[in-house]
Amino acid sequence: MPVASCPVHGLDADDLSCSIREHVAHSLGKRGQEAGCRDVATAMALTLRDRLVDRMLETRDRYRESRAKRMYYLSIEYLLGRCLGNNIYNMNLQGEMAGLLQSWGFSLEEIREHERDPALGNGGLGRLAACFLDSLATLDMPGCGYGIHYEYGLFKQSIENDRQVERPDYWMAEGMPLQLERRDQAVIVPLYGRVEDHQGPDGGYLPLWVDWQDLVGVPYDIPIVGYGDRTVNYLRLFAAKSTDNFNMQIFDQGDYIKAIHQKVYSELISKVLYPSESISFGKELRLVQEFFLVFCSIRDITRRFLKQNRNIEELPEFTAIQLNDTHPALAVAELMRLLVDERRVPWDRAWNIVTRTLAFTNHTLMPEALEMWSVELMEKVLPRHLQIIYEVNRRFLDTVRASGVTDEAKIRRMSLIDENGGKQVRMAHLAVVGSHSVNGVSKLHSELVKKVLFPDYAALWPGKFNNKTNGITPRRWLYKANPGLSGLISEAIGEDWITDLDQLQKLAPLAEDPSFRERFAGVKRAAKAKLADYFAKTTGIVVSPDAVFDMQAKRIHEYKRQLLNAMHVIHDYLRVTEDGYVPPAPRVYVFAGKAAPGYFEAKEIIHLICRLSKVINADKRASDWIKVVFAADYRVSLAEKLIPAADVSEQISTAGTEASGTGNMKFSLNGALTVGTLDGANIEIREAVGAENFYLFGLTTPEVERLLGEGSYDPWEYYRKHPEIRRVLDALSAGRFSPDEPAVFHWMFEKLLSRNERYLHLADFMTYLDAHERIGMEYANPDVWMRKAALNVARMGGFSSDRTIREYARDIWGIKPFPPKGAAPRA
Numbered sequence: 095m096p097v098a099s100c101p102v103h104g105l106d107a108d109d110l111s112c113s114i115r116e117h118v119a120h121s122l123g124k125r126g127q128e129a130g131c132r133d134v135a136t137a138m139a140l141t142l143r144d145r146l147v148d149r150m151l152e153t154r155d156r157y158r159e160s161r162a163k164r165m166y167y168l169s170i171e172y173l174l175g176r177c178l179g180n181n182i183y184n185m186n187l188q189g190e191m192a193g194l195l196q197s198w199g200f201s202l203e204e205i206r207e208h209e210r211d212p213a214l215g216n217g218g219l220g221r222l223a224a225c226f227l228d229s230l231a232t233l234d235m236p237g238c239g240y241g242i243h244y245e246y247g248l249f250k251q252s253i254e255n256d257r258q259v260e261r262p263d264y265w266m267a268e269g270m271p272l273q274l275e276r277r278d279q280a281v282i283v284p285l286y287g288r289v290e291d292h293q294g295p296d297g298g299y300l301p302l303w304v305d306w307q308d309l310v311g312v313p314y315d316i317p318i319v320g321y322g323d324r325t326v327n328y329l330r331l332f333a334a335k336s337t338d339n340f341n342m343q344i345f346d347q348g349d350y351i352k353a354i355h356q357k358v359y360s361e362l363i364s365k366v367l368y369p370s371e372s373i374s375f376g377k378e379l380r381l382v383q384e385f386f387l388v389f390c391s392i393r394d395i396t397r398r399f400l401k402q403n404r405n406i407e408e409l410p411e412f413t414a415i416q417l418n419d420t421h422p423a424l425a426v427a428e429l430m431r432l433l434v435d436e437r438r439v440p441w442d443r444a445w446n447i448v449t450r451t452l453a454f455t456n457h458t459l460m461p462e463a464l465e466m467w468s469v470e471l472m473e474k475v476l477p478r479h480l481q482i483i484y485e486v487n488r489r490f491l492d493t494v495r496a497s498g499v500t501d502e503a504k505i506r507r508m509s510l511i512d513e514n515g516g517k518q519v520r521m522a523h524l525a526v527v528g529s530h531s532v533n534g535v536s537k538l539h540s541e542l543v544k545k546v547l548f549p550d551y552a553a554l555w556p557g558k559f560n561n562k563t564n565g566i567t568p569r570r571w572l573y574k575a576n577p578g579l580s581g582l583i584s585e586a587i588g589e590d591w592i593t594d595l596d597q598l599q600k601l602a603p604l605a606e607d608p609s610f611r612e613r614f615a616g617v618k619r620a621a622k623a624k625l626a627d628y629f630a631k632t633t634g635i636v637v638s639p640d641a642v643f644d645m646q647a648k649r650i651h652e653y654k655r656q657l658l659n660a661m662h663v664i665h666d667y668l669r670v671t672e673d674g675y676v677p678p679a680p681r682v683y684v685f686a687g688k689a690a691p692g693y694f695e696a697k698e699i700i701h702l703i704c705r706l707s708k709v710i711n712a713d714k715r716a717s718d719w720i721k722v723v724f725a726a727d728y729r730v731s732l733a734e735k736l737i738p739a740a741d742v743s744e745q746i747s748t749a750g751t752e753a754s755g756t757g758n759m760k761f762s763l764n765g766a767l768t769v770g771t772l773d774g775a776n777i778e779i780r781e782a783v784g785a786e787n788f789y790l791f792g793l794t795t796p797e798v799e800r801l802l803g804e805g806s807y808d809p810w811e812y813y814r815k816h817p818e819i820r821r822v823l824d825a826l827s828a829g830r831f832s833p834d835e836p837a838v839f840h841w842m843f844e845k846l847l848s849r850n851e852r853y854l855h856l857a858d859f860m861t862y863l864d865a866h867e868r869i870g871m872e873y874a875n876p877d878v879w880m881r882k883a884a885l886n887v888a889r890m891g892g893f894s895s896d897r898t899i900r901e902y903a904r905d906i907w908g909i910k911p912f913p914p915k916g917a918a919p920r921a
């Protein structure tokens with residue numbers, strides 16, 4: 095059939111208007127007058143999709159023709175956030191769209207509020223994946239994402255009776271107009287069953303995986319448009335469906351209904367996202383999810399490769415696969431299985447292909463997050479993969495011994511199988527052994543990965559370990575989220591910063607210019623006034639835009655120490671109400687974040703914050719000076735509202751616990767000053783923005799290691815020595831913020847004073863107070879403060895995810911940009 099070239103798919107206002115009205119009529123079946131906000135949002139999304147799909151096909155042809163090496167990002171989470179606004183901004187259609195909507199009596203902002211966030215991720219790890227996709231497309235690089243098309247995303251949070259309540263997030267309730275279903279590219283996935291030993295025609299060992307059950311992975315593609323609409327890559331998410339095969343045994347027994355029931359299990363696999371990224375679940379369904387992602391992805395990748403290349407041995411020349419944490423680490427075993435069992439590649443050559451193709455990113459040092467799967471479970475779900483893992487391990491440990499290692503304790507440490515207790519497969523070890531590159535996500539973290547997590551591997555393969563400090567996309571996190579500030583920046587230095595964030599350096603001299611500072615302060619104040627309206631509308635809490643907006647927005651976790659922040663709030667409140675203290679400036683403490691549903695401590699921290707909010711906001715003695723807001727349901731679209739309005743960014747994790755953080759980057763890029771520890775990327779942010787523009791406090795990682803290692807941390811010593819600490823802890827334990835349930839927070843008192851409190855809250859509390867003291871004083875002097883804030887913006891260019899992606903492309907993936915004909919590569 096001849097290629098379609100429909101003239102209506104243009105990008106000027108008339109073409110867009112025509113398409114939107116066309117979709118209202120023929121995709122939604124409504125008359126123009128009947129179309130409400132949601133209909134207009136859907137019609138706009140479809141209108142954009144038409145154009146994106148054209149560009150996506152063009153991009154695909156471009157990569158094919160140039161036989162481009164491609165990178166596939168495997169991640170069990172993608173925290174995309176809303177797509178409509180992002181697509182409009184990346185295609186630079188905001189003027190046209192706003193104009194059209196206005197002529198029909200709508201506003202772009204109100205239309206955008208009708209889109210549900212696709213929240214197919216928990217937090218930082220999933221959001222990083224989304225930022226990477228934006229950068230890959232913006233840089234015209236052949237890089238696509240693979241993930242799971244969860245039916246239920248991360249739960250929705252609401253606050254009832256001061257506590258978190260979780261509700262399911264059926265995110266596609268109103269449809270997902272952007273996605274393309276690709277039934278024709280569905281993949282059949284085998285699971286369970288057993289292995290039979292056979293001999294191949296060549297006399298070699300030929301295992302047969304038999305009696306497996308099957309299900310189908312159906313791909314859904316979400317187009318990912320780069321800035322300037324030059325390249326459209328895609329995110330391919332697989333949904334689990336049942337096959338129309340029946341388990342004939344059950345069927346033959348005449349139990350039709352039971353046979354159908356078994357089909358229902360298949361569809362459970364992509365039903366729901368596990369609601370935490372920082373603990374390992376150990377549940378069969380999660381293992382099956384991980385395998386489902388890996389199997390569908392590897393099948394799809396090799397199928398595409400083999401369409402263009404005959405020789406599977408060339409796979410690493412044309413393909414790079416990045417494993418986002420250990421969740422897709424089964425890729426090592428699955429790619430081996432495909433090569434050895436299906437394509438009959440000899441083991442050593444197959445292993446060479448696998449390790450040259452795969453690379454692994456570690457995201458955490460927390461022991462409770464390190465994934466291990468019991469051998470028993472793996473044998474049941476993936477019998478052939480377990481065999482392969484054992485064989486990989488046997489050969490690997492042989493080479494370790496051959497290299498002269500005789501220390502059996504060391505060999506046990508390096509083994510892929512943990513034998514302390516029941517046998518378990520160490521997924522991180524599998525990923526390290528099966529990859530040619532292992533990276534951490536900030537300088538500190540990458541050092542700790544070598545020193546703490548994999549010292550033996552780092553000694554064996556020093557060249558394998560490297561660092562790629564995380565980044566964030568400036569398109570979403572500045573250009574789109576903060577039109578006030580991005581307008582001011584573009585006025586001052588032009589628009590090149592959008593794809594070349596180092597250009598922000600040109601703002602540094604302007605930070606010395608009082609008239610620029612004044613405009614900068616005006617932009618910040620306007621963002622705060624807008625957020626104040628949002629708080630008034632959603633929580634009823636009235637806050638002044640002239641107060642310091644002090645924010646901590648991230649998952650609630652003990653290591654992130656929201657409790658330290660809450661203790662400071664209590665301190666501040668008691669000082670004002672009991673000591674007659676008058677602060678240099680009023681403060682609004684904003685908290686936002688979800689707690690994993692089964693995480694008692696995290697949920698109680700939310701409870702405490704909500705209680706503080708009630709008590710403090712209602713206390714006439716304090717409420718002119720202190721307000722506390724818990725903003726419910728933290729997600730990308732809420733982050734976009736909060737961050738432009740922040741003055742102070744709380745990045746206060748115990749040193750050595752936060753791998754990188756990316757929230758810290760978003761805040762600083764939007765002109766908030768950080769109060770933070772020397773942890774994760776905070777260290778690099780502080781180096782970049784200047785120590786004098788960052789409020790540092792707390793122990794260093796070596797100091798934390800020493801205290802915890804020696805077991806010499808004695809919180810009671812701090813309690814006895816510092817009346818400030820005593821007063822806060824006693825208030826907690828006495829039920830001061832929970833008079834109706836005086837004992838609810840007593841556990842916090844106990845835990846904070848326990849010798850094995852891992853996060854050392856009390857050790858850092860006094861220096862944290864000092865840092866806040868400086869913040870209060872410096873904020874009161876707008877010339878000083880706004881200069882620092884503007885310098886933060888000017889010096890954050892290095893934290894663009896474009897920089898991160900270029901480093902991965904150069905050092906790990908070996909991929910290059912393929913811009914459209916006639917377009918120059920990005921700076």
Ligand SMILES: *Cc1c(COP(=O)(O)O)cnc(C)c1O
Pocket residue numbers: 173216217218221647648649728729730733754755756757758760
């Ligand atoms: C950036 C982001 C995170 C990560 O925040 P950290 O402070 O790095 O933990 C989590 N959730 C959302 C919605 C985000 O946008």
